[in-house]
Amino acid sequence: MQVAVMGAGAVGCYFGGMLARAGHDVTLVARPQHVEAISRDGLRMETRTFDEYVRLKAVPDAQGAKGADVVLFCVKSMDTEEAGRQLRPHLRPDTLVLCLQNGVDNADRLRTVLPDHAVAAAVVYVGTEMAGPGHLKHHGRGELMIEPSARSTEFAQALNDAKVPTQVSDNVRGALWVKLILNCAYNAVSAIAQRPYGENVKGVGILDVMRDVVDECKAVARAEGVTLAGDPDAAIRAIMETMPGQYSSTAQDLARGKPSEIDYLNGLIVKRGEALGIPTPANRVLWALVKLIETKPKP
Amino acid sequence: MQVAVMGAGAVGCYFGGMLARAGHDVTLVARPQHVEAISRDGLRMETRTFDEYVRLKAVPDAQGAKGADVVLFCVKSMDTEEAGRQLRPHLRPDTLVLCLQNGVDNADRLRTVLPDHAVAAAVVYVGTEMAGPGHLKHHGRGELMIEPSARSTEFAQALNDAKVPTQVSDNVRGALWVKLILNCAYNAVSAIAQRPYGENVKGVGILDVMRDVVDECKAVARAEGVTLAGDPDAAIRAIMETMPGQYSSTAQDLARGKPSEIDYLNGLIVKRGEALGIPTPANRVLWALVKLIETKPKP
Numbered sequence: 239m240q241v242a243v244m245g246a247g248a249v250g251c252y253f254g255g256m257l258a259r260a261g262h263d264v265t266l267v268a269r270p271q272h273v274e275a276i277s278r279d280g281l282r283m284e285t286r287t288f289d290e291y292v293r294l295k296a297v298p299d300a301q302g303a304k305g306a307d308v309v310l311f312c313v314k315s316m317d318t319e320e321a322g323r324q325l326r327p328h329l330r331p332d333t334l335v336l337c338l339q340n341g342v343d344n345a346d347r348l349r350t351v352l353p354d355h356a357v358a359a360a361v362v363y364v365g366t367e368m369a370g371p372g373h374l375k376h377h378g379r380g381e382l383m384i385e386p387s388a389r390s391t392e393f394a395q396a397l398n399d400a401k402v403p404t405q406v407s408d409n410v411r412g413a414l415w416v417k418l419i420l421n422c423a424y425n426a427v428s429a430i431a432q433r434p435y436g437e438n439v440k441g442v443g444i445l446d447v448m449r450d451v452v453d454e455c456k457a458v459a460r461a462e463g464v465t466l467a468g469d470p471d472a473a474i475r476a477i478m479e480t481m482p483g484q485y486s487s488t489a490q491d492l493a494r495g496k497p498s499e500i501d502y503l504n505g506l507i508v509k510r511g512e513a514l515g516i517p518t519p520a521n522r523v524l525w526a527l528v529k530l531i532e533t534k535p536k537p
Numbered sequence: 538m539q540v541a542v543m544g545a546g547a548v549g550c551y552f553g554g555m556l557a558r559a560g561h562d563v564t565l566v567a568r569p570q571h572v573e574a575i576s577r578d579g580l581r582m583e584t585r586t587f588d589e590y591v592r593l594k595a596v597p598d599a600q601g602a603k604g605a606d607v608v609l610f611c612v613k614s615m616d617t618e619e620a621g622r623q624l625r626p627h628l629r630p631d632t633l634v635l636c637l638q639n640g641v642d643n644a645d646r647l648r649t650v651l652p653d654h655a656v657a658a659a660v661v662y663v664g665t666e667m668a669g670p671g672h673l674k675h676h677g678r679g680e681l682m683i684e685p686s687a688r689s690t691e692f693a694q695a696l697n698d699a700k701v702p703t704q705v706s707d708n709v710r711g712a713l714w715v716k717l718i719l720n721c722a723y724n725a726v727s728a729i730a731q732r733p734y735g736e737n738v739k740g741v742g743i744l745d746v747m748r749d750v751v752d753e754c755k756a757v758a759r760a761e762g763v764t765l766a767g768d769p770d771a772a773i774r775a776i777m778e779t780m781p782g783q784y785s786s787t788a789q790d791l792a793r794g795k796p797s798e799i800d801y802l803n804g805l806i807v808k809r810g811e812a813l814g815i816p817t818p819a820n821r822v823l824w825a826l827v828k829l830i831e832t833k834p835k836p
Contacts, residue, residue, distance in 0.1 A: 430729060431829040441832070443807065443825035450818040508742065519749040523822040526742035530730040533740070 239396055242303035243267060244321055245313030246296070248366035249338055251374045253310055253382070253402060255283045258294040260400030265295040265302040273298050275372025284369070285376035296372075300324035308334045308393050311348065315341045315502035322351035329355055334389040338362045338382070340421060340487070341502035342414045345385070358385035361413040365484075385410045412467030419455045419470040421486075421503045423448040424477065426524035429488035429498065430531065436482025448474065450520040451504070458507050461514045492531055500528040538695055541602035542566060543620055544612030545595070547665035548637055550673045552609055552681070552701060554582045557593040559699035564594040564601040572597050574671025583668070584675035595671075599623035607633045607692050610647065614640045614801035621650035628654055633688040637661045637681070639720060639786070640801035641713045644684070657684035660712040664783070684709045711766035718754045718769040720802045722747040723776065724785035725823035728797065729830065731788055735781025747773065749819040754806050760813045791830055799827040 239262050243250040246266035258264040258281075266276065273296040280291035295302065303309050303325055313321040318339070329335070335357045337345045345359035361384075365377035382397060382404040384390050390406045397404040407413065427438050427447070438444055452470055459466060477484075491498040504525035511518035538561050542549040545565035557563040557580075565575065572595040579590035594601065602608050602624055612620040617638070628634070634656045636644045644658035660683075664676035681696060681703040683689050689705045696703040706712065726737050726746070737743055751769055758765060776783075790797040803824035810817035 427826070427829070430826055431833065433829060433833060438829060441825060441829040443821055444829065447818075447822050447825045450821065454818075519746075519753075519819040520822050522742055522749065523746050523819050526740060526746045527726070527729055527826070530726070530732060530737060530740040530743065534730065534732060 239263070239307045239393070240305055241265070241308050241310065242306035243310045243312060244300065244303060244325055245311070245317070246272065247312060248368045248374060249362055249364060250310055250312035251281055251368070252283070252364055252366045252376060252380065253338065253397075254294065255281050255292045255374065256380070256400045256402050257396070258292050259283075260396075262396065262400070265297060265306070267300055267302045268296050268298065270298050271371040272296065272368070275370075279372060282373045283376065284374065286378060301328055303333075304328040305330065306333055308336060308389065311335050311337045311344075312339065314497075315339055315344055315499045316497065318344050318347050319351050322348045326352060331355070332388070334358060334387055334393065336360050336384060336393070340417070340499050341506060342411065342418050343502070343506065356387045356389065358387045358390060359410045359414060360384040361410055361417060365481075367490075381405075383407050383410055383413050407467070409465060409467045412465045415455075415459050415464045416466050416468045416470050416473060418503065418506070419452055419459070419466075420473055420477065421488075422455050422507060422521060422524075423451050423470075423474055425486035425488040426500060426504055426528050428484075428486035429492045429500075430524070430527050432485070432489060432493060434483050434485050435477060439478050447520060451524065454511065454516070454518040454521050455507050457516050458510050458514060458518065461516055462510065488528060492528070495536065498528060498532055500525055500532070504528070538562070538606045538692070539604055540564070540607050540609065541605035542609045542611060543599065543602060543624055544610065544616070545571065546611060547667045547673060548661055548663060549609055549611035550580055550667070551582075551663055551665045551675060551679065552637065552696075553593065554580050554591045554673065555679070555699045555701050556695070557591050558582075559695075561695065561699070564596060564605070566599055566601045567595050567597070569597050570670040571595065571667070574669075578671060581672045582675065583673065585677060599627055602632075603627045604629065605632055607635060607688065610634050610636045610643075611638065613796075614638055614643055614798045615796065617643050617646050618650050621647045625651060630654070631687070633657060633686055633692065635659050635683060635692070639716070639798050640805060641710070641717050642801070642805065655686045655688065657686045657689060658709045658713060659683040660709055660716060664780075666789075680704075682706045682709055682712050706766070708764060708766045711764045714754075714758050714763045715765050715767045715769050715772060717802065717805070718751055718758070718765075719772055719776065720785075720787075721754050721806060721820060721823075722750050722769075722773055724787040725799060725803055725827050727783075727785035728787035728791045728799075729823070729826050731784070731792060733782050733784050734776060738777050746819060750803070750823065753810065753815070753817040753820050756815050757806050757809050757813060757817065760815055761809065787827060791827070794835065797827060797831055799824055799831070803827070 243254040246268040276296035542553040545567035575595035
């Protein structure tokens with residue numbers, strides 16, 4: 239299959255790289271420093287099971303998506319509309335655009351920009367980071383759950399054959415919300431304190447804070463008619479045990495002086511809560527503090 | 538009058554210094570670096586209206602309080618009981634111990650350690666800092682409000698004569714709660730973001746956070762039977778306008794790697810709220826985050 243990755247950071251490089259290794263025709267649309275390194279040396283995939291250079295195309299703009307059967311849409315949540323507009327002129331009528339993003343509203347927002355294309359949401363379960371230009375580091379997992387569409391079954395098969403365990407599910411929304419709740423409970427605290435999950439949960443009062451955050455999220459989800467796919471509380475306990483040394487993506491963004499996705503995490507809960515008349519004081523404090531730190535004048 | 542200052546930091550040096558300038562016999566019980574500088578050069582008082590070296594006694598331990606008519610008790614809230622125990626053997630039966638501290642429960646806690654002495658709470662309105670050893674910098678105000686006691690009227694007169702506007706009030710508790718509410722609204726946000734008040738209140742969502750914090754505090758105060766002395770909302774608005782460049786004391790403690798008084802600010806609201814069955818989610822997030830940052834391993 240012909241696959242393009244729009245916004246190939248760590249997540250996009252991992253799934254694009256796995257598909258390229260399996261023989262698919264993959265083009266990454268990435269930042270210039272990655273394009274340069276990947277064009278020269280290939281994509282270095284340093285995973286839990288192998289470490290190799292994978293050959294694939296890498297370009298700096300959306301034209302790279304021309305002719306693709308499937309686009310893996312991996313930009314940050316705040317770039318969804320703009321990246322969708324850049325993509326639009328290059329899509330075929332039957333191209334599937336699959337959102338591999340954090341947050342729960344990206345596919346809906348992308349559909350407003352791409353009303354004539356199939357857009358499907360996906361839930362991503364993977365731990366990865368870019369360790370340098372063209373250098374992907376994989377820390378664990380690597381599964382996808384994708385929404386049904388005309389091409390979803392075929393593409394899920396291709397992913398499974400490429401060693402990416404993939405499931406087509408009609409409750410991707412419920413799974414995205416469970417992931418959102420985890421992110422709301424963990425990300426901002428790790429970002430604000432610049433401490434890893436295992437230390438945070440031992441902090442005075444932090445488990446109570448996480449419980450308040452989760453209760454607010456569940457109340458909003460209920461009012462939105464979401465059927466949670468799984469138990470957020472069990473998932474939260476699992477993260478404490480399996481990832482004690484991990485810093486959240488929000489913590490990494492703040493440490494690098496980059497804008498975070500907090501508006502689409504705790505910030506989304508606050509906004510939806512306001513619209514629904516549901517109080518979300520704990521999420522609001524976390525959201526506002528991350529924004530305050532994020533917008534701090536650089537020294 | 539013979540006056541001792543127990544825990545002479547910026548607040549204690551200001552009021553002790555003003556009384557010494559007016560001719561009272563003042564002894565500061567202070568940290569060694571201040572004792573050394575003050576014993577050598579006097580206390581440098583750099584105020585809004587004068588800059589001079591004031592001669593007074595400075596010693597490093599509680600013995601300095603021996604024979605005092607009044608002790609200005611200025612230690613941090615977490616040191617109240619321990620400092621009270623150190624003071625006890627040196628007090629006369631008729632010594633008045635006046636708590637010039639943040640928080641609302643210091644006088645009550647001190648009374649459990651000094652059950653046989655007159656202990657009165659005071660509300661302090663002053664902006665000061667120690668700019669170096671023995672060097673006090675005064676930024677503004679300098680008033681006191683003190684609880685009635687056998688010596689309060691006489692001592693208030695001495696303070697007024699020493700250019701410290703002082704009022705004896707039977708609702709010091711209500712004034713301490715108003716100050717507590719201000720501290721709960723401003724201190725933790727400034728500490729966590731390490732930004733001054735004027736920038737904080739312009740942050741996305743911060744005014745809503747402050748409103749949630751204040752509403753929780755008012756609910757706890759109501760349940761405790763406190764009659765607030767003044768309007769916290771008006772006082773909050775006044776601070777935005779008059780002190781936009783100010784960092785909170787909690788922000789200064791965190792920046793210096795010192796333990797803060799947060800357990801006696803947002804932390805007190807959380808604990809009293811729990812005891813009274815009043816939810817305090819916004820205060821809890823602020824409290825827990827300050828604790829998390831405060832206990833971060835030093836790099």
